[in-house]
Amino acid sequence: MKNPSAKIKKLVRKSRTGWLFNLPLTVGILLFTFVPVIISLYDSFFSYDGLNERTWAGLNNFIRIFGGSESLHVSGDKEMKKIVVNTLVYTALSIPVNLIASYFLALLVNTALKGVSCYRVIYYLPCMIPAVASGLLWADMFDNTFGVFNKLLGFFGLGPYDFFKNEDLRAILSIVLMNMWSIGGGMILWLSAFKNIGKHYYEAAVLDGANAWDKLIHITIPMSSAMIFYNMIMSVIGTLQYNGTLTFGTRQGRGPENSLYMYGVKIYYEAFVRGKIGYASALAWVMLVVIAAITVVLFRTSGWVFYAEDNN
Amino acid sequence: MKALDNHDARRQSLAVKILLYALMTLVAVILIFPYAFMVSKSLMSHEEVVDPTIKLLPAVPLFSNYAELFSDSGYGMGFLHTFIIVGVNCVIIPLSASFIAFSFAKLDFIGKKVSFAVMLGTMMLPGAITQLSLFAIYAKLKWLNTFWPFIIPNLFGGGALYIFLIRQFMLGIPRDMDNAAKIDGANAFVRYWSIILPLCKPVLIYVVVNVFISYWGDYYGPLIYMRSSNAPKTLAQVVFESAVDENVATDMANIRMCGGVIMSVVPAILFAFFQKQLIEGVVLTGLKD
Missing domain, CATH: 1.10.3720.10 (MetI-like)
Incomplete structure (x- = not known):
């Protein structure tokens, strides 16, 4: 009769092979989806051209999209x-x-x-x-x-x-x-x-x-x-x-x-x-x-x- | 009386049939017309394309227009660059996608369901969300104006859709096939490479053809990642630039059409050969849930 710890051991051992095959996907999603998604969320609060330093803009980008605000001195995007x-x-x-x-x-x-x-x-x-x-x-x-x-x-x-x-x-x-x-x-x-x-x-x-x-x-x-x-x-x-x-x-x-x-x-x-x-x-x-x-x-x-x- | 009814019914169904064929043919003519016209216009002379009268066919088809197109070395080099990107991806995407699909279809591991759900979730994400920061990342890595943005990300499966489709196909392969190999002591790599992969040929063909068509026609990727004038431009990009150039002479429309025909003829030929797989694939991708 199998004991439970042997069962867990077996699943972990099996998992190793599974994860090995799954690894490219996990690494790929991490590098080419998760990281860029988080960076773009971060960037949306900055004034940034992709090359030079970011300058903090708070919610200004979003305020600009939704028509601007006179009291905050943010002009709306006329387009x-x-x-x-x-x-x-x-x-x-x-x-x-x-x-x-x-x-x-x-x-x-x-x-x-x-x-x-x-x-x-x-x-x-x-x-x-x-x-x-x-x-x-x-x-x-x-x-x-x-x-x-x-x-x-x-x-x-x-x-x-x-x-x-x-x-x-x-x-x-x-x-x-x-x-x-x-x-x-x-x-x-x-x-x-x-x-x-x-x-x-x-x-x-x-x-x-x-x-x-x-x-x-x-x-x-x-x-x-x-x-x-x-x-x-x-x-x-x-x-x-x-x-x-x-x-x-x-x-x-x-x-x-x-x-x-x-x-x-x-x-x-x-x-x-x-x-x-x-x-x-x-x-x-x-x-x-x-x-x-x-x-x-x-x-x-x-x-x-x-x-x-x-x-x- | 009964015979007469039968006769009437047959006449009526014949009329319906003729009507249906007429309607189907009319729709076919309308849908094909622009593309037939593109071919026709690509063979017209410079004078014919600016002729104010309606000209549907050239007086003499000028195949030399195609030679004129390729006398601009941008198109020849574009061909070469496209073939490098397409060729590499037609190898690495089926391999990496099937490798990952094998983990979902034939192996057990802790976190499999979560991994699968996350993968499907990435399909719903608008491309712009990742593209903007990838652009900045690639710029820092000095990957802009090289082939790397079109190759490196595809080493990791080349997109959830392909992995999903191959997994669906692998699930249909009977368990006994690789159980027998397992009993013989074959490890997972051997089972993937020499048993499961060869059986996946039909779905792999679908993936290869689709990878070919999508990278062949991709103008948006190069538009973002290959912006420098000395970048290795792809054919789609060269054709795109000729299409949006607002200073080009109107009598060069025939040469521009040659570019359009060359862009279209390759997917059209692939479609002719693989129409069954491609149409079934559209249905499969339409039912992914």
């Missing part, structure tokens, strides 16, 4: 208002438009027709194009004079439109339009969710005299709600950090009159163009808190999500 509006409008439009468009695309190819898998591959192909290439391409296609979009619109007597070169929110709308070409990514996720819905639900519905619309509303959408929820969370996290305007926007991704200027580019611009690592760190921490808060709210209000118990 912030437009950045916040742009980022919120982009998030509020882009996420629902993309989720719905890709959902309908997935419904369209969720059939057993011959060659349908070929169409799925074609729809996913634009998602494989690197951001630099598509940025280059869309800046060209949306050009006021030489762009093919305006030439085609001119053919029908419309336009010319400024697209990314608009000075108002229409610039943001152009990004939402451009994003329509990458709905294939969402489509793949929806298709996998549809595959997990048992056939018997549909068979039973047909017996009850349900038509295609009933099946969509009462079976497909509720049964894929877990994927809808997952997709929503990931989209919110990704969209709030979006800095893709760097590849197609003028003025280093900010656009004319800052019409394309969003939070992700703001962090980049403050840190690497203006050299204000301290202020950029404060911006990044505010973003982290906002993302965490939105995630918590989404989870708290996720009563509508239905988790299927058997996936077979």
Whole structure:
């Protein structure tokens, strides 16, 4: 009969091998995640350019982000208002438009027709194009004079439109339009969710005299709600950090009159163009808190999500 | 009567089928158009790209545009630098990620659950939080404008997602396989290297292809860490700089498109070969919880 101390000894000995294999991860997370996270939190309370000495700034960086304070002699960041509006409008439009468009695309190819898998591959192909290439391409296609979009619109007597070169929110709308070409990514996720819905639900519905619309509303959408929820969370996290305007926007991704200027580019611009690592760190921490808060709210209000118990 | 109904139903379903195919083809044409146009424009002459009329195809395809692109030595060197970064990472990431995944899938140790949860937690962290201070750290280490920021961090697993996917795959390998080896006295290293690793080939292919595609297209990393004019710039970075240069002549759009086509064609070919694994992988990464 084994005694307990021998058992513990054995577990410790086993642990040694396990930790040996796990060591690269632990060291990696410590060096390239924990240490930088703590340093950036620390930096957010300083005025710091990344190279020279830090100067204590207290909460000034944060006060600056939130509009400044006259009594404390901290001026507000005048760019912030437009950045916040742009980022919120982009998030509020882009996420629902993309989720719905890709959902309908997935419904369209969720059939057993011959060659349908070929169409799925074609729809996913634009998602494989690197951001630099598509940025280059869309800046060209949306050009006021030489762009093919305006030439085609001119053919029908419309336009010319400024697209990314608009000075108002229409610039943001152009990004939402451009994003329509990458709905294939969402489509793949929806298709996998549809595959997990048992056939018997549909068979039973047909017996009850349900038509295609009933099946969509009462079976497909509720049964894929877990994927809808997952997709929503990931989209919110990704969209709030979006800095893709760097590849197609003028003025280093900010656009004319800052019409394309969003939070992700703001962090980049403050840190690497203006050299204000301290202020950029404060911006990044505010973003982290906002993302965490939105995630918590989404989870708290996720009563509508239905988790299927058997996936077979 | 019944035969007639059947006939009607068949006609109706045929009409639906034709409608579906027409719709699917229309969507396909719209989605592919920009990329086909990019290829077409890359073959146009300098006069054609500034022609005010609608030109969808070049009169004569000018393949010499690609030679013109590479006459700028920045692109050739960019290719070389990208291949060094991509090549090294395609070896070290699958190796380090599978090594770590082995500890989660096949070994027991105190603190395993905590370590796993912390790893998954790092996936939710916005990149900006770490990038800013890593930039300052790399500057102190004199790593800026070198390959090190793109290689050293990847010796530690190359990201939670890859480790997670390989672990999922390893969990599916029957216990008996390495139990038999254990009874024969094989230690953990031997079991990892000669039994488990060879069986992980499908997921390793997925990881390699993804590492290739993500480092091939990465412009943001070089934009931050390789800012000096004599840095070993990557191809994505050179194409990026040509795209955002606002002083460039408009009639050079064809040459810029050549850069875009070269950037796109490599992932497109990889996708053609590995579409099944890649699409299934998208689904797997979509279900990580």
